[in-house]
Amino acid sequence: xxxxxxxxxxxxxxxxxxxxxxxxxxxxxxxxxxxxxxxxxxxxxxxxxxxxxxxxxxxxxxxxxxxxxxxxxxxxxxxxxxxxxxxxxxxxxxxxxxxxxxxxxxxxxxxxxxxxxxxxxxxxxxxxxxxxxxxxxxxxxxxxxxxxxxxxxxxxxxxxxxxxxxxxxxxxxxxxxxxxxxxxxxxxxxxxxxxxxxxxxxxxxxxxxxxxxxxxxxxxxxxxxxxxxxxxxxxxxxxxxxxxxxxxxxxxxx
Amino acid sequence: xxxxxxxxxxxxxxxxxxxxxxxxxxxxxxxxxxxxxxxxxxxxxxxxxxxxxxxxxxxxxxxxxxxxxxxxxxxxx
Numbered sequence: 001x002x003x004x005x006x007x008x009x010x011x012x013x014x015x016x017x018x019x020x021x022x023x024x025x026x027x028x029x030x031x032x033x034x035x036x037x038x039x040x041x042x043x044x045x046x047x048x049x050x051x052x053x054x055x056x057x058x059x060x061x062x063x064x065x066x067x068x069x070x071x072x073x074x075x076x077x078x079x080x081x082x083x084x085x086x087x088x089x090x091x092x093x094x095x096x097x098x099x100x101x102x103x104x105x106x107x108x109x110x111x112x113x114x115x116x117x118x119x120x121x122x123x124x125x126x127x128x129x130x131x132x133x134x135x136x137x138x139x140x141x142x143x144x145x146x147x148x149x150x151x152x153x154x155x156x157x158x159x160x161x162x163x164x165x166x167x168x169x170x171x172x173x174x175x176x177x178x179x180x181x182x183x184x185x186x187x188x189x190x191x192x193x194x195x196x197x198x199x200x201x202x203x204x205x206x207x208x209x210x211x212x213x214x215x216x217x218x219x220x221x222x223x224x225x226x227x228x229x230x231x232x233x234x235x236x237x238x239x240x241x242x243x244x245x246x247x248x249x250x251x252x253x254x
Numbered sequence: 255x256x257x258x259x260x261x262x263x264x265x266x267x268x269x270x271x272x273x274x275x276x277x278x279x280x281x282x283x284x285x286x287x288x289x290x291x292x293x294x295x296x297x298x299x300x301x302x303x304x305x306x307x308x309x310x311x312x313x314x315x316x317x318x319x320x321x322x323x324x325x326x327x328x329x330x331x
Contacts, residue, residue, distance in 0.1 A: 016331030026329065041330025044323060045292065047267050055296040055327050070330055083305040084325050087298040155331065204331035 002199055004177050005093070005125040005146040007064065011036045012194065013224040014066070014179065016204025019156075020213060023054050027061065029207050033217035037064045039095055039202070041071070042085050055089075066127065068095040069115075074108075078115040082124055094119060095149065097129040105155045109136050113143065120144030129181055132163035137170045137178075148174060149202065151182035152193065156205040158185025161192060171197040187216075187223030194227025195235060262318040273316060280311040286324065298325045 002009040015035040020026035030038055038058060058065060067085030072078035075098075082094040096119065098112050099105040107130050119126045125146045130136055132150040140148055150170055153159035160183060161167060171178050177199035184190050185206045193201050203220055210216035261272040266286060273282055279299065287294040299306050300323040306314060 017329040018331040020329065023329075039331055040327045042298075042325050043328045044267055045286075045290075045297065045326045047269060047286065047290065047324075049290075053291070053293055053296070054329055056293060067327065068330055080300070080303075080305065084298040084300065085327075087305055087308055088296060088325065088327060202331075 002177060004127070009036045009064075009200070010034075011221070011224075012200040012228055013190070013220055014038070014200055014202040015207060015217070016202065017054065017058070018204055019208035021208075023057070025213050026054070026208070027057055029213035029217035030058075030063065031061065031217075032214045032221070033203075033207065034221045035063065035217075037066055039066045039068050039204070040089075041068055042081050042088065043071070064093070065089050065091060066093050066095050067091065068097050068129075070097050070099075072098050072115075073100040074098065074111050075115040075118065078111070079118055079122075082119055086124070092123055093125045093127070093146075095127050095129060099129075099155075107131055107151070109133060112136075113139055116140050116145055117143040127179065132166040132170060134166060134169040134173055138173060141174065141176050145176060147177040147179055147199070149179045149181040152180050152189070153183030155182045157183050158206055158209075159183050160185055160189040161196075164192075164196070167193070167198070168196055187219045190220055191223045191227035191230070194224055195230050197231050200224075262316065264316060264318070264320045264322060266322040267324055275316075277316045278312060279306060279314040279316065279322075282316060282322065283311060283324065292326060296326055299323065300325070 011034045014037040016039045069078040069081040098108045127147045129149045137148040153162040179200045180193040180198045181202040190201045207216045
């Protein structure tokens with residue numbers, strides 16, 4: 001079981017709710033993925049169009065809700081978004097994300113660390129989305145974050161684990177769960193993250209933008225489970241030279 | 255059209271609105287969510303850039319010039 005804060009998860013696959021073609025598809029894909037934690041965003045209500053009312057069906061499905069602070073460009077906006085989310089959803093969990101750069105959506109480490117400190121002091125359970133920076137992840141742990149969410153590659157890019165070398169260091173050093181977030185584009189990449197020892201992965205675009213999101217949700221569930229079991233079983237050592245798997249003596253030449 | 259003493263001008267998500275002078279935050283939010291089919295249990299509100307806890311909506315009076323910002327959840331990653 002994965003424990004984050006005071007909550008336990010059987011599934012190590014977390015999912016986002018964005019980019020799905022229709023709410024029903026999103027709900028079905030999340031069900032197929034067996035995810036128990038889904039992210040949501042906070043947005044100003046458009047008085048002309050209303051809202052898409054996705055909250056009640058998600059609540060009914062029993063998944064835990066993780067509001068994010070997407071759209072926040074600095075500490076003040078992120079703290080504001082976290083407080084709005086807490087009022088809206090009745091949760092003190094928050095996925096802290098501050099990425100002012102619209103092209104690559106790179107998380108701002110300085111603003112993120114400052115906001116994390118404030119929100120932790122205010123009693124929030126903070127899961128910060130950050131670059132795969134081992135030093136930053138330690139600092140976030142020190143200020144009280146419940147987990148860290150380093151990126152594999154840019155959000156929505158499906159490029160996989162471009163940061164693998166640094167993810168390994170983060171996983172080795174962390175005393176809080178490490179959730180690889182962003183950029184995981186294929187089930188095989190999720191398996192790989194789990195084989196490295198990640199505690200969980202968060203996937204959105206790869207499921208939502210598939211031609212068959214429900215099937216893809218199921219594939220990711222299997223992939224994460226496989227990777228986790230492989231990690232627990234222990235991968236064999238890598239060597240440059242061949243290591244025979246059959247006895248090489250005593251058959252032809254004795 | 256309206257008697258000046260009975261209505262006050264506020265802004266709601268950047269739109270100027272006249273509301274009854276004796277409105278509470280709760281009554282304003284009920285009106286705006288009901289009109290648009292939005293679940294009132296799924297919103298949050300900031301007034302003059304301060305998040306107002308749900309427990310205070312009922313008692314909180316509205317003042318001329320108040321700037322309401324109503325937020326809801328949307329899909330996101």
